[in-house]
Amino acid sequence: MGASSIDSATLARVVQLACRAPSVHNSQPWRMSAQDSELRMFLEPHRVPHATDRSGREAVISCGALLDHLRVAATAAGWKAHIARFPNPSELDHLATVEFRRAQFVSDAERARADAILQRRTDRLPFAAPASWDFLEPVLRATIDTEKATLTVLPDSARSQLAEASRLTEAMRRYDSSYQAELHWWTSAFEVSDGIPYSALASASERGRVEVARAFPSDSHPDRRPQLDRDHSVIAVLCTDGDGRREALGCGEVLSDVLLEATMAGLATCTLTHLTELDASRAIIRALVGDTGDPQVLIRIGQVPAFDAQPPATPRRPLADVFGVEP
Structure with a gap:
């Protein structure tokens, strides 16, 4: 990768954070590969829970959440993500290609948004009315x-x-x-x-x-x-x-x-x-x-009642299973 391209270690951290995105049944139906200055994102059809998600629509929604998480994580790391959606009309499982360019400035709000990725949970218990x-x-x-x-x-x-x-x-x-x-x-x-x-x-x-x-x-x-x-x-x-x-x-x-x-x-x-x-x-x-x-x-x-325990973070697939760097 050139000097103006995101380095592999930073990209791996960005991808790992982005993979905290929610997905149907926490199936994580995605795969990403990096080559030169591009990151390509694919849907993995064999990870779609087809009895639940008969059309695969929810799996693609899950990948969309990952794509936005990826943008947020990259921004906090000092890189702007430029996204081409469905770049290959003959390969619909190739959902997006992302190029990264250096950001001139990272705001506190952008860092806080990336922090929220780790704070977010899917909470299935009853809520109080949201005060704000x-x-x-x-x-x-x-x-x-x-x-x-x-x-x-x-x-x-x-x-x-x-x-x-x-x-x-x-x-x-x-x-x-x-x-x-x-x-x-x-x-x-x-x-x-x-x-x-x-x-x-x-x-x-x-x-x-x-x-x-x-x-x-x-x-x-x-x-x-x-x-x-x-x-x-x-x-x-x-x-x-x-x-x-x-x-x-x-x-x-x-x-x-x-x-x-x-x-x-x-x-x-x-x-x-x-x-x-x-x-x-x-x-x-x-x-x-x-x-x-x-x-x-x-x-x-x-709203969660004061002093209530936060739900545990759900597990994620190892980074090596979802992300690779091609020569």
């Missing part, structure tokens, strides 16, 4: 790229319909043996390099107070946050103008933006995708947002 929401909502709307996705905040009056959509999804999949087997495959009582450990899941009673949560298998454990009778989070929906891979990738980038902005504001988040996986429940969400686009993902945003 009146401040955060206009910041989110001003920050996100509405060419990639739009954000709709659902009113409290929509809660019963959201809960119905969640119950409908679970009912339709109750006897889907492939889906149930896949859920068990991606959850584990032991920490490995991917998937969701039981420690990061909600018990049946905790999930009952959230109402819109996916029903993961998990061990029983003491009921946490008993002071919250139910979930009081704000629920937002990200929608796109289309339903293809390009729109899914952009939606993932916006998802990363929302999650990191909320984390910087001291709020907890949980991404919900089961409500948009089946046509019947997705139609309910589409009606709730006013038929303004294709609903892709929902996000719970809320």
